[in-house]
Amino acid sequence: MDNLTHSLVGAVLGQMGLKKKTGLAIPTLILAANLPDIDAACLAWLDGIQHLGFRRGITHGPIAMLVLPILLWAAMLAFDHWQARRGKRPAGRLPIDKRWLLALAYIGCLSHPALDWLNNYGIRLLEPFSSQWFYGDTIFIIDLWIWIALGLSVWLSLRRERGGATNWQRPAWVGFTAICVYIFANGLITGAAERTTATALAASGHRDALVVASPPPLAFWQRDIFWRTAERYGSGSFTPGVGGNLDISGLRAGMDDPRIEGWLMGDPDARAFLFWARMPVAQPDGDAILLRDQRFMHPLAQDRFQVRLTAPDTATRNQ
Structure with a gap:
């Protein structure tokens, strides 16, 4: 997903109450939620299209998920100590709880590949042990509805908190739950689209076709359909309750x-x-x-x- 989505996820996790566990909770969650995209900083030495084969690999795999949170945790501890030595540590900041700070670094980092897996761009979740790509085909890579839901949830939660409400976490929890339901519903739509398409292709003789149901940018309830065999490829569309429109004959791959x-x-x-x-x-x-x-x-x-x-x-x- 895009970095605004990752940042909003970190913010909403904090507003759900995690920011009261330790000082520097919100910046840790937001930085951790974006940290695996550090591989983008390495693209300067890659020419042309080669970045496609590099992104979403080693920094999104299991070793990175173990190491990156620890590095961020150490950096945040050092920052807090540096501010304290210079007398610039904000008086209202909560004390640092080292265990909670490390836990939040892991929560934020792990949210990143979980979200990246949801779209059809691909992610190598097992790198460097395996270079296999994984695809969720559930959410468009930049989802406006997720922006709105998470942004509104964070804003309402902050507004309640500043107003002294005791239940200021509730909007964040509602937003988080709504997004989970949204993702689950989109997964069901993708599954239905791919099953319907595979059945139609099998009936036409394309029994071993790869079918990908891709969400469009705004109309999340629809799916762009792509299918291919070793020799041919085609496309179509799918809408729940309406059915699909599919090019069965296809073109030479x-x-x-x-x-x-x-x-x-x-x-x-x-x-x-x-x-x-x-x-x-x-x-x-x-x-x-x-x-x-x-x-x-x-x-x-x-x-x-x-x-x-x-x-x-x-x-x-x-x-």
Whole structure:
């Protein structure tokens, strides 16, 4: 998910009452909720499309989930001690409870891969032990409704707290519960869309098709459908209670082009792209091959998620 969503999750967890457990609780929760995205800071040395094969990997895996919270915990303790030595520690800040501060660092960090798994971009939850990608296909990567629900919950909770209400945590709990129900309901919609599509494809002879039901940006109750076999791919749509609209015949995926294997040897961008791609498509582009991914072939996104593969002696690409 985007970093605003991660930050709002950290804030709402604090407003649910966790911020009263220790000093520096809110900044720890928000920083921890974003910390696995530290891999984005490493992208400066990666050229072109290679960041696709690097993101959501090692800093989202089990070793990072063990180590990153401890590093953040140590940094927050050092910051508190530094402020105390300089006489700038806020008088109203709660004392630091080391055990609770570490627990909050873990809670915030673990919320990050849990949310990232929900969309269809992909996350390598087991890196470095396995490079397998995992996909939830449940929530769009930037969900406006989650922004609104979490933002409103935090604002109402803070307003009640500042007004002296004893139940100031309630709006945060309501917002958190609502988002959990929202995610669960979206999971049910995705499951129904994928089962319906798989049944229709099997009836038409595509029995081993991979089906991905992708939520659109705003109409969360709908699904964009992508399907593919080794040779063909197609798309469609699904709406609960209405049914699906599916292209059964499909188009040639083109990944059996014999040139691809040889040309990949000299093209790190293309190798990184295919490592990341879940539903790769190869399309002729003059003397080159345009590698794309079905999930991101919308005109507004396709330029960021494609690579032009050329013969080694004419290795130029447009992205």
